[in-house]
Amino acid sequence: MEKHSSTQNSGDYIKTPKEKRFLSVLVLAIAINIIFAVISICVGRFSISLQNIFLFFLGRLKGVEQSVILDVRLPRVIGALLIGATLSQTGAIYQGIFNNPLVSSYILGVSSGAGFGAALGILISSNMAVVEALAFAFGILAVLLTLSASRIKNDSITLVLAGFVIGSLFQSFTSFLKYVADPFSKLPQIVFWLMGSLTQISLKDVYIFAPILLLFLIVVSFFGWKLNILSFGDEEAISLGENPKALKRTIIVITTLQTAIVVSLGGVIGWVGLIVPHLVRFVVGYDNRYVLPLSALFGGAFLLLIDTISRTVFPSEIPIGILTAIVGAPFFIVLIRKKP
Amino acid sequence: MIKISGLKFGYFDTEVLKGLDIEVREGEILALLGPNGSGKTTLLKLLSKILEPRGGTILIMGKDIKQYSYNELAKTVSMVPQIHRATQPYTVFDVVLMGRNPQMGSMFPKESDIKIALSILEELGIAYLKDRPYTDISGGELRLVLIARALAQESKIMLFDEPTAFLDFKNASLVLQKISELKEKKGKTIVVTLHDPNEALQVSDRILLMKKGEIVAIGTPDNVLSQENLKYVYGIDVEKVSVNGKTFIYAK
DSSP, X not given: OOSSOOBOTTOOBOOOHHHHHHHHHHHHHHHHHHHHHHHHHHOSSSOOOHHHHHHXXXXXXXXXXXXXXXXXXXXXXHHHHHHHXXXXXXXXXXXXXXXXXXXXXTTTSHHHHHHHHHHHHHHHOOOHHHHHHHHHHHHHHHHHHHHHHGGGSOSHHHHHHHHHHHHHHHHHHXXXXXXXXXXXXXXXXXXXXXXXXSTTOOHHHHHHHHHHHXXXXXXXXXXXXXXXXXXXXXXXXXXXXXXXXXXXXXXXHHHHHHHHHHHHHHOOOXXXXXXXXXXXHHHHOSOHHHHHHHHHHHHHHHHHHHHHHHHHTSSSOOOHHHHHHHHHHHHHHHHHHHOO | OEEEEEXXXXXXXXXXEEEEEEEEOTTOEXXXXXXXXXXXXXXXXXXXXXXXXXXXXXXXXXEEGGGSOHHHXXXXXXEEOSOOOOOSOOBHHHHHHHTTTTTOSSSSOOHHHHHHHHHHHHHTTOGGGTXXXXXXXXXXXXXXXXXXXXXXXXXXXXXXXXXXXXXXXXXXXHHHHHHHHHHHHHOOXXXXXXXXXXHHHHHOSEEEXXXXXXXXXXXXXXXXXXXXXXXXXXXXXEEEEEXXXXXXXXXX
């Protein structure tokens, strides 16, 4: 009779239908990630057979194929998975904090700041590490400016407005750099960087950033319950025993670091943080305990798919930010129309 | 249970509460009555640490409210808000389970948390709603769900901010009856803001009558709701009648 009950007399734990659904979707998501990763390693200008992938992971593949997998495909696959996962999960988090389904983690200005930093890096140096470092630093700086600008009135609307203002400011700085940049060498580089691309992700990047990003993804996945409480608004969160200001501050610090890292690695890739969390909610409901981990998994799979398409389907590679928008916009419209 | 002394609060230049001294006794229902802007809701928000006082002290079970962490306070004081905008379609069961937040050490509710949430739903007679999205229920049901969520906190003190607002006659009576039962059956100490003096008469042990951030009177319903006091607070003449031993008040 008690359909929802998770308990039984003997004390054994029975999973609720919702938990069962979550677990099956979770398994599905992991499977999709593995399948997409294998396909993505296989396809490209230089095809690689399944057998060779198998040999590679056993450490028994040598020569060109080993080098293609290790230096080209694998960093890019891992990069796409982690960047997609981070953008999607932070999008889900921001939609929760601001109680607004249309925001992403770019809302506080991190992408505009990082874009300016990257443009500056491209102008003054040809070293990718400098570009990444400046993108990261200015991404963080933009969010700090947003936070201090919104301190006058400490509410979510002011924060979003301040993010918009600071973002626009950095965008005009970037426009200025584009205006003065050498139109034959530096300008195209800046433009391409801003469109987002995973081509430049190296094995070294993966070694440095993959553990950090993975750790953040796991930590943030555990904020789901608190995010549920926060969605009731600050006053009710307090009466339920949370400190909403401290909680939001912690979440904003972590997600800003996450977003700044992925933007400095892959450029400004839009839409992932918007469509994937909505898709996930459509499937498993609004409980953030489920939405956060699943957004990460499906976000990774989504970006890997798009990236694989961008480098294989067209004669020359299409910047990934363009494709996420082309796929994302109609998909989003369908999703909104289907919403109950 | 609660001892408030010299409590002051204000926004910028506006003084909302002008030095209140109030004692709430264990196991009683204290009704806060007064016109809009008298500071009733502000008082409840100060008691749940949503707002910080400008001056004075609030002792809850002998301990200064400033020394309570949010988590600790939520185990002692729960609040049923007046206005709640349901935005995310969580199930009713999940919303009630979120009342267990102060006691839960992690994001995973224990078996005991689930049992408590289910038994509260049964108790309030809304178990049939548990799998429904709470964005999709009536105003009266929503109020009961919020009461259930507060009950799940298992706090000794419960605060209700205008629990009958926006409810039809039947649901308002039902909610008032539930509040009385919480005191009678569970020994809760309750502070409730109300607009209708008749509701205060029906439910409360004592009444605190307020006007513009000051206490006009505090005491038993019969003493506090005198014609003079009500005339002073609301600016209207009222008549009191007794029917079957119950007192009713109406405007002349």
